[in-house]
Amino acid sequence: MANKPSIPKGTRDFGPEEMAKRNYIFDTIKSVYALYGFQQIETPSMETLSTLMGKYGEEGDKLLFKVLNSGDYLKKVTDDELKDRNVLKLQTKLCEKGLRYDLTVPFARYVVMHRDELQLPFKRYQIQPVWRADRPQKGRYREFYQCDADVVGSDSLLNEVELMQIVDTVYTKFGVRVLIKINNRKILTGIAEVIGEAEKIVDITVAIDKLDKIGLDGVNAELREDGISEEAIEKLQPIIKLEGTNDEKLATISEVLGSSEIGLKGVEEIKFILDTLKTVGLKNEIQLDLTLARGLNYYTGAIFEVKAIDTPMGSINGGGRYDNLTGIFGMPGLSGVGISFGADRIYDVLNALDLYPKETISATQVLFINFGEKETAYCLPIVAKAREAGIRAEVFPDSTKMKKQMNYANAKHIPFVALAGENEMNEGKITLKNMESGEQKLVTAEELISIIK
DSSP, X not given: OOOOOOOOTTOOOOOHHHHHHHHHHHHHXXXXXXXXXXXXXXXXXXXXXXXXXXXXXXXXXXXXOEEEOSSOTTTTOOHHHHHHTOHHHHHHHHEXXXXXXXXXXXXXXXXXXXXXXXXXXXXXXXXXXXXXXXXOBTTBOSEEXXXXXXXXXXXXXXXXXXXXXXXXXXHHHHTOOEEEEEEEHHHHHHHHHHTTOGGGHHHHHHXXXXXXXXXXXXXXXXXXXTTOOHHHHHHHHHHHTOOSOHHHHHHHHHHHTTTOHHHHHHHHHHHXXXXXXXXXXXXXEEEEOTTXXXXXXXXXXXXXXXXXXXXXXXXXXXXXXXXXXXXXGTOOOOOEEEEEEOHHHHHHHHHHTTOOOHHHHOOOSEEEOXXXXXXXXXXXXXXXXXXXXTOOEEEOSSOOOHHHHHHHHHHTTOSEEEEOXXXXXXXTOEEEEETTTOOEEEEOHHHHHHHHO
C-alpha cells in the first residue's frame, strides 16, 4: 500500500468553508484599508539572504528558511568544507535566497529600491504569507499570514489617528467588541529617566509588559532580578497601578514626568491622538495603558495593541511608530507608522463568537436539481439569467436520486433549491424551496431572482 501523503509540520490545508471565512476576513480588512487611501503591494515569497540576514537578531536568523541554490549547489563547496560540517559557513555557499520572515523588512527593501517612483507619504498595505522555521505548537505555525498597513515619509500624528480609526472600523464590521490599548515609547523612556534607571529601560518595560500574566508581585520580583534598585521600584508602583480616565492618567503622568523632556513629548503626542479621536468618535474603547511596551527596541513613538473583549485571546492587533524603517538598507531618516492584523487569531475569535455572516460560508445561493436531460435543458436558461443577475447558481451534474442531491445542498449550506418537473415545465415556472424554512413556491424566473437577491 502506498504511503499516505502528508504536509510539512506547522503548515495547514484550508478547505472551502475555511477559505470562505478567511477571504471574508481579508476582504473586510482590504476594503477598510482602501477607504483610507492605502494601496496594495506584494513582494516575492523569496528574498536574497543578504536582505534578510541580520535584521531579526541572531535568533531570527536561525528561524529563516533558506532555499538551496538551483543547479549544482555544491559547486562552490570544497570537500574539506563538507567534512568540517560548519553549518553556518556552508549555508552562505549553498543558499543565496530565503523565504520572507515578515512583511516589514521586504517593505523596507521595496521602499529603498523604488524610492524614486514613490509619492510620499506612501500608504501601503500587504496581505501575504510569511515563514518561520520555528517549533510548531498550538497557535504557532511555520507558515501564516500577516495583514500589514504602513505610512512612511510622514511624521504627522494624523497617521496614528487614522490607523486607530481603521482598527475601530474593521472590528465594528466584524461585530467584535475590542479594547484598543495605546502608549508611547517616549513616555516609557521618561519613566526610566525620572526613577533614575535610564539605562535599564528595556529591562523595566519587559517586566511591566508582563503585568497581566504574572501580577504586580511577579513584576517587582523580576525588576529586582534585573538589578533595579528598591528606590526605583518604589517610584514605579503608582505608575504601574495608575487608574482613572485617559485624561486623569495623562494629568498624573505629566506631573511625574515634569523633569523629563522626552517623557513630556510622549505625553503631548498621546494627548493629541486621544483628543483628535474624541472629535471623530470611535465605537470601541481606547485606553491609555502605561504597562504596554511591545517591541520596545523597534518602536520610537506611539504603540498600540488590540484585545477582544468577549473571548479570551491574546493580542489580535498591534503596531506603532518607528523612526528608521529604511536605515537597515542605507537610507536613514524615513519615519513611519504601521499596524498589523493577526488574521489567524481573528479567525479564531470570529469562530468562538459565531460571527461569520451566513453568506460568507455559503458560496452557492441556489442549486438546480437534475431530474434528467429534458428538465436540465429547461433549467439551463434560467440558471444563465440568475448568474447574469449576480446570483451564484449551480446545476447538479448527474441525474441521480433526489435525496443525494438534497444532501449535497445541505452539506454546502445552499439556502435555496430549484426544482423543475413536468408540471413546472408545462406552466413555464419553477419550484423554489427555502432550505431553512422548508417553504416552497411556484415562481417565474424573474420571481426566483427577486426572492434570492
